[in-house]
Amino acid sequence: MRKLIATLLVAALAVSMTVPVMAAPQASARIKDVAKVQGVRSNQLVGYGLVVGLAGTGDSDKSTFTIQSIVNMLKSFGVMIGPSQLKPKNIAAVMITANLPPYAKSGDAIDITVSSMGDAKSLQGGTLLQTPLRAANGQVYAVGQGPISTGGFSASAGGASQQKNFPTVGNIPSGALVEREVPMPFTDKGQTRITLSLNQPDFTTATRISEAIDSRFGQITTAKDPGSVVVNIPYYYNDNVVSFIAAVEELPIIPDTVAKVVINERTGTVVIGSNVTIDQVAVAQGGLTIKIGRTTDVSQPPPFSNGSTVVTTNTSVDAKEQPAGLIVLPASSSVGDVVAALNAVGATPRDVISILQAIKAAGALHAELQIM
Known part of the structure; x- marks a missing residue:
């Protein structure tokens, strides 16, 4: 009770003070x-290719586009083979994506990302064959090739499996050479x-x-x-x-920013911008605790009463509500005042989220409330 009275006195003193609240200095x-x-901007590139050298973790026979791609590739090398003769478990069809930075010159190397598009289990240990990378206009601006680094693994044996990261997606640092410049x-x-x-x-x-x-x-x-x-x-x-x-x-x-409060309810994170202000408002915060207990008693009959021993269960309910801390936030409070006041009532990050939403609903929070 004394703590609550002291808090109210401090809040009343804060309201009675006429010292203007100075805005927080903005960084240049x-x-x-x-x-x-x-x-001056980058351009997106994309291509379709084949990854070879997989240890049985490639596409299965159900990926018909992989088989067709292998047949077409071998045909370009003068090898004629039918689709029924192929077992593509060591090969995977992939999509290659890359960003062509502005003013990239012919011969410069750029990083590429390789992603499986079939039912391959892993691209670990594979090598991407020469693949043209095209822009939205259909023109080839880079060519990618090289060994893939997945940064993960996938292993299974005896019905148990273990996986780290995503082995069906990999990178090739400096894996593509720029063939054409983009005028900018x-x-x-x-x-x-x-x-x-x-x-x-x-x-x-x-x-x-x-x-x-x-x-x-x-x-x-x-x-x-x-x-x-x-x-x-x-x-x-x-x-x-x-x-x-x-x-x-x-x-x-000195850039200007919009007053905004960003809330992530999943992690309990609250980020308050420096321009956030509030009108005078009172905030009360507390909690209700309910405990339900059960005890077992034995009822013993008097001697020579021909009675029987009976076991009974007693249930008790105890409800306690913590004293709510009440604090008054003066008008035109800065972000520092808001945080200090909420800390003064012992608010947790989850409580702060609820309090800020309630202040916004009351029309006292002059900021955009963004919930992620």
Whole structure:
């Protein structure tokens, strides 16, 4: 009781104080950390191939596409064989995926991922045969080949099995060679301007980027929309656009963020943004504990009563409710005030989730509540 009264006194004192709550200082970031030059991006590649050298863990006879692929491959080498003569248990049909980084040159090596598409049990120890990798336009931009590293295993014997990771998916570091470059013009109208695309579109951040560039190079930018800023290249940088972009990317700004509370109910994780504020609200937190016990008693009859011994079971119910801690959160509380107040009432992460949801339902939480 004394603890509850002390908590209420502290809460009342906090409400009566008129000292304004200062916003938490925001960290600055470089423009290159919050935006990228439009047109500079990677491209996805995909291909279909065969993995050979498997120790009996390849596709079965039911994977007809694997058999057909083997027949076509052998035919290209001048070997004529019928599908009925093949036993593809040492071969597996796979799909190969890769990302072609921007400005990759012919002869550069990129990593590829190999995934089984049949009923193979494992790709461990296999080797990918030469496979063309195509983009969405159907053109071949890389060729992959090499031994596969699965990083896992699968073993079974006597009805027992053991598996680590996913042996039907593997990687080949530097397993593909780039055969064709992807043109990526990042300037418009004969190298007169570039466009910066924001990673998180925001009106305030776009305006701050425009102001930071203008303060360094003069009035050369236009915030087109929350997601892009158009930058005109100064005439003295027309022959050195790369240096101009590097100078722009290094300019510091303070990006604005949306007030958001992210909750992961599965793990009990709560992440509160620095801009989260609340109106004045009272929070009570407590718990109810119910215990049900059973005892066994023996009823013995008096002597010479011709009675019999009887065993009885008694059930007892005990309900206890812990005293709820009550605390008042003053208006315009910062994220630090919210966390300190919830800790003051002894709230666990699960309790914090319930409390934040209740505060949001009460209309006192000024933030977006995202539940994962």
